[in-house]
Amino acid sequence: MGRITLDKVTKAFGEVEVIPPLDLTIDDGEFVVFVGPSGCGKSTLLRLIAGLEDVSSGEIRIDKQPATHLPPAKRGLAMVFQSYALYPHMSVRKNIAFPMKMAGIPEAEQNRKIEDAARVLNLTDYLDRRPGQLSGGQRQRVAIGRAIVREPAAFLFDEPLSNLDAALRVGMRLEISELHERLKTTMIYVTHDQVEAMTMADKIVVLQKGVIEQVGSPLELYNAPRNIFVAGFIGSPKMNLIEGAEAAKHDAHTIGIRPEHLAASKDAGEWKGTVTVSEHLGSDTYLHVTETGLADTMTVRVGGEFGVKHGDTVFLTPDATKIHRFDAQGLRIG
Amino acid sequence: MHPAIQAVLTVGVAVIAAIAYFYLSNLLLDRVLFPARGKNAGRNINRANMIRPWLFLFPALFALCLYLAYPVVETIRLSFTDRVPGGYEWAGTSNYQQMLREPKFWEALRNNFFWLLVVPGLSTLFGLIIAQLTDRLSWGNIAKSIIFMPMAISFVGASVIFKLIYDYRPAGEEQIGILNAVYLALGGAEPQTWLTIPGLNNFLLMVVLIWIQTGFAMVILSAALRGIPEETIEAAIVDGANPFQIFFKIKVPQIMPTIMVVWTTITILVLKIFDIVFAMTNGQWGTQVLANYMYDKLFRANDWGVGSASAMVIMLLVLPILVWNVRQARKEMR
Numbered sequence: 001m002g003r004i005t006l007d008k009v010t011k012a013f014g015e016v017e018v019i020p021p022l023d024l025t026i027d028d029g030e031f032v033v034f035v036g037p038s039g040c041g042k043s044t045l046l047r048l049i050a051g052l053e054d055v056s057s058g059e060i061r062i063d064k065q066p067a068t069h070l071p072p073a074k075r076g077l078a079m080v081f082q083s084y085a086l087y088p089h090m091s092v093r094k095n096i097a098f099p100m101k102m103a104g105i106p107e108a109e110q111n112r113k114i115e116d117a118a119r120v121l122n123l124t125d126y127l128d129r130r131p132g133q134l135s136g137g138q139r140q141r142v143a144i145g146r147a148i149v150r151e152p153a154a155f156l157f158d159e160p161l162s163n164l165d166a167a168l169r170v171g172m173r174l175e176i177s178e179l180h181e182r183l184k185t186t187m188i189y190v191t192h193d194q195v196e197a198m199t200m201a202d203k204i205v206v207l208q209k210g211v212i213e214q215v216g217s218p219l220e221l222y223n224a225p226r227n228i229f230v231a232g233f234i235g236s237p238k239m240n241l242i243e244g245a246e247a248a249k250h251d252a253h254t255i256g257i258r259p260e261h262l263a264a265s266k267d268a269g270e271w272k273g274t275v276t277v278s279e280h281l282g283s284d285t286y287l288h289v290t291e292t293g294l295a296d297t298m299t300v301r302v303g304g305e306f307g308v309k310h311g312d313t314v315f316l317t318p319d320a321t322k323i324h325r326f327d328a329q330g331l332r333i334g
Numbered sequence: 335m336h337p338a339i340q341a342v343l344t345v346g347v348a349v350i351a352a353i354a355y356f357y358l359s360n361l362l363l364d365r366v367l368f369p370a371r372g373k374n375a376g377r378n379i380n381r382a383n384m385i386r387p388w389l390f391l392f393p394a395l396f397a398l399c400l401y402l403a404y405p406v407v408e409t410i411r412l413s414f415t416d417r418v419p420g421g422y423e424w425a426g427t428s429n430y431q432q433m434l435r436e437p438k439f440w441e442a443l444r445n446n447f448f449w450l451l452v453v454p455g456l457s458t459l460f461g462l463i464i465a466q467l468t469d470r471l472s473w474g475n476i477a478k479s480i481i482f483m484p485m486a487i488s489f490v491g492a493s494v495i496f497k498l499i500y501d502y503r504p505a506g507e508e509q510i511g512i513l514n515a516v517y518l519a520l521g522g523a524e525p526q527t528w529l530t531i532p533g534l535n536n537f538l539l540m541v542v543l544i545w546i547q548t549g550f551a552m553v554i555l556s557a558a559l560r561g562i563p564e565e566t567i568e569a570a571i572v573d574g575a576n577p578f579q580i581f582f583k584i585k586v587p588q589i590m591p592t593i594m595v596v597w598t599t600i601t602i603l604v605l606k607i608f609d610i611v612f613a614m615t616n617g618q619w620g621t622q623v624l625a626n627y628m629y630d631k632l633f634r635a636n637d638w639g640v641g642s643a644s645a646m647v648i649m650l651l652v653l654p655i656l657v658w659n660v661r662q663a664r665k666e667m668r
Contacts, residue, residue, distance in 0.1 A: 052568050073574030085565035089587040099573035146573070 002186030009058035036207035078147035154186035252325035269315025413642035429639035461551025489609035
């Protein structure tokens with residue numbers, strides 16, 4: 001069981017409060033992603049749950065048991081670090097065995113679990129190697145293996161993929177998702193990459209300056225962002241935000257429209273602008289449009305090929321049903 | 335002329351001569367020997383560049399040969415000859431045979447072995463413990479500076495300090511040696527002449543070198559400890575390791591190469607130990623060591639043959655450790 005509850009948890013480093021009182025419940029078996037820009041407190045929050053940092057006030061419960069003052073090892077959680085944190089002087093086998101050795105598990109059982117984990121993670125051939133002899137992806141799998149054998153109540157991942165190259169990152173993303181499907185164990189995953197958040201999470205927690213901006217499923221966040229920050233953070237490329245007269249027409253202080261909900265035309269449309277850059281991704285093309293009189297730059301997604309170049313005039317028409325409205329405080333209207 | 339002015343002048347002349355050597359020899363190479371013009375300009379530049387490093391290295395290589403390589407060869411020669419009026423005569427191995435018959439030589443060899451067992455080990459151990467203990471203290475750096483300070487004291491200076499510590503005054507008089515003062519205060523019957531007690535006096539001499547070398551070990555090991563990735567330690571905490579296990583199973587193995595370099599560096603120093611014994615007991619009361627034995631033979635007995643033979647023994651003992659030390663240090667750098 002891995003139900004984790006944070007109750008009015010705060011964290012201050014000296015005078016600086018990095019996490020104001022914060023409540024959060026993570027249900028058993030959920031894949032929760034903490035996402036936010038650098039310095040938003042997401043890693044600190046994870047380390048509070050892991051017990052690597054002490055909470056300044058408030059309470060953490062794991063499986064309804066108070067865990068606020070339990071040492072990290074007693075919380076039944078396993079953590080995977082950004083730099084993998086493998087023990088460089090031990091073989092892969094010994095790395096994976098280390099937490100079991102600390103827990104005093106009999107050797108026969110240790111070996112059985114190591115073999116199991118190695119099979120699941122495709123590490124069988126590498127058990128006698130040192131971490132230094134492995135590739136980045138393999139190291140990350142060893143780190144995950146070391147977490148799996150503990151059979152933890154929950155896995156904590158601290159930006160585990162940010163040291164991998166782009167192709168490997170996509171592969172490991174799938175592997176971790178599959179692992180979650182198979183183990184059905186609670187996983188808490190910290191990232192600054194909203195693509196990882198969108199693709200992996202059952203539930204996303206968007207953080208800014210230690211404050212939870214919104215909690216919800218990926219599509220909830222995409223379709224109904226609670227405020228401008230979430231609207232801008234979730235979705236790639238970013239949502240276009242427009243203030244002023246155009247927003248007033250919709251009874252809002254700010255309106256937001258995603259690049260994929262704008263139609264572009266060379267001849268006619270609601271808003272007129274000038275193309276600065278057109279980025280061809282093959283399947284899609286992103287046009288960066290200026291001089292619309294609405295916002296500095298608007299981003300538009302168009303089909304595979306759209307014959308415009310720098311300086312061309314283009315007309316944009318928003319999908320009226322997909323316009324997000326925000327008030328002067330940046331909160332969602334309706 | 336005042337000697338100080340003479341010294342300054344000498345230094346000045348030497349510096350100017352060195353600069354003139356580099357400048358003029360370089361000029362000679364580029365302008366006269368291989369000028370970078372004419373039809374062979376390209377070839378000449380390449381040749382000049384091949385010779386230039388040797389040109390710059392020459393003074394150092396020359397000094398090294400003159401003051402290191404030549405004495406080694408000469409010592410080997412002397413160890414197989416006897417000095418007779420008007421010259422030398424071949425003596426075969428008789429010098430070595432004579433040396434091996436002398437109990438003082440065996441005493442020196444045995445004592446060197448004890449020094450070897452005790453001093454490098456204890457210095458490294460104390461250095462490691464102090465490095466670890468002072469790491470998290472706010473006044474740790476002050477403590478480290480104080481412990482490092484003996485490094486700046488010459489061996490003879492340190493010997494004088496410790497001679498006072500071990501000093502003896504007849505019973506009834508005020509003890510100025512702190513060891514005797516403490517000994518009497520703790521209920522000792524009468525003051526001891528510490529440096530004449532066989533067995534114990536050897537260890538009392540070793541204390542001086544340990545006192546000096548602990549600072550060295552501490553500084554190097556402290557830097558190594560700080561180089562350990564923090565995440566591996568946090569991973570071990572989460573994996574359930576207690577502070578002792580973290581120190582011995584995670585930290586120490588990761589800095590093992592550095593520990594070995596420190597240990598061998600001190601070992602080489604110990605094999606050459608001379609000043610402390612010379613200044614404090616001069617090898618009496620069973621404290622003889624090889625280097626002091628060599629000095630005795632060479633400069634007191636004027637027996638160049640046996641003196642050189644004992645010098646060869648010291649060199650042969652140091653050599654393998656030196657080679658290993660250099661290899662380890664190179665591995666470290668990679």
